[in-house]
Amino acid sequence: KQEVTQIPAALSVPEGENLVLNCSFTDSAIYNLQWFRQDPGKGLTSLLLIQSSQREQTSGRLNASLDKSSGRSTLYIAASQPGDSATYLCAPPGGKLQFGAGTQVVVTP
Amino acid sequence: SAVISQKPSRDICQRGTSLTIQCQVDSQVTMMFWYRQQPGQSLTLIATANQGSEATYESGFVIDKFPISRPNLTFSTLTVSNMSPEDSSIYLCSVVDGSNQPQHFGDGTRLSIL
Numbered sequence: 667k668q669e670v671t672q673i674p675a676a677l678s679v680p681e682g683e684n685l686v687l688n689c690s691f692t693d694s695a696i697y698n699l700q701w702f703r704q705d706p707g708k709g710l711t712s713l714l715l716i717q718s719s720q721r722e723q724t725s726g727r728l729n730a731s732l733d734k735s736s737g738r739s740t741l742y743i744a745a746s747q748p749g750d751s752a753t754y755l756c757a758p759p760g761g762k763l764q765f766g767a768g769t770q771v772v773v774t775p
Numbered sequence: 776s777a778v779i780s781q782k783p784s785r786d787i788c789q790r791g792t793s794l795t796i797q798c799q800v801d802s803q804v805t806m807m808f809w810y811r812q813q814p815g816q817s818l819t820l821i822a823t824a825n826q827g828s829e830a831t832y833e834s835g836f837v838i839d840k841f842p843i844s845r846p847n848l849t850f851s852t853l854t855v856s857n858m859s860p861e862d863s864s865i866y867l868c869s870v871v872d873g874s875n876q877p878q879h880f881g882d883g884t885r886l887s888i889l
Contacts, residue, residue: 697875702880707885708883710869712878715877755817763818764820
């Protein structure tokens with residue numbers, strides 16, 4: 667069974683700082699990995715999907731990397747804003763997503 | 776990406792009753808799933824909703840408690856039966872259309888049982 671770990675569990679930064687969120691997984695036989703954000707009491711919003719053939723995927727201020735051999739993915743958020751405050755989750759897809767506990771991010775003005 | 780509508784968005788129910796949650800997608804999708812998120816926890820997969828056949832349940836979840844229907848490629852329902860306070864959670868529908876495609880989630884149904 668796939669085990670997903672996210673570090674740190676929580677992160678609080680002042681506005682403008684860059685964020686680095688880490689995700690590790692035990693089964694490297696994945697073919698892609700997806701990052702989500704969840705606002706309190708809401709569903710999940712898909713941020714990025716990295717295919718196993720890619721090493722990076724970028725969308726605006728977001729950049730995600732994937733290293734299958736080490737079982738790690740990292741989400742970078744540049745120049746953080748208060749609107750980035752949310753819980754960030756990673757999951758190796760393929761239908762039956764296995765989620766870690768997420769990283770709760772607070773960006774203070 | 777697919778637009779997913781979940782109804783109801785929230786409900787408060789009495790112990791022992793049942794509630795059916797609907798998930799409607801604006802396009803045909805290959806796979807539909809139901810997840811539960813208990814307070815302060817991450818998401819746990821309940822089952823895969825299979826079109827035209829019985830759902831596939833994960834360990835710890837049974838059909839009698841969480842009956843699921845999927846009559847076509849755009850619609851599914853999850854029923855939470857004989858509810859108890861422990862069933863108070865957010866229930867989320869998700870869809871994916873192909874093995875290398877992103878998975879998308881509905882806004883969830885926040886369920887409270889008194």
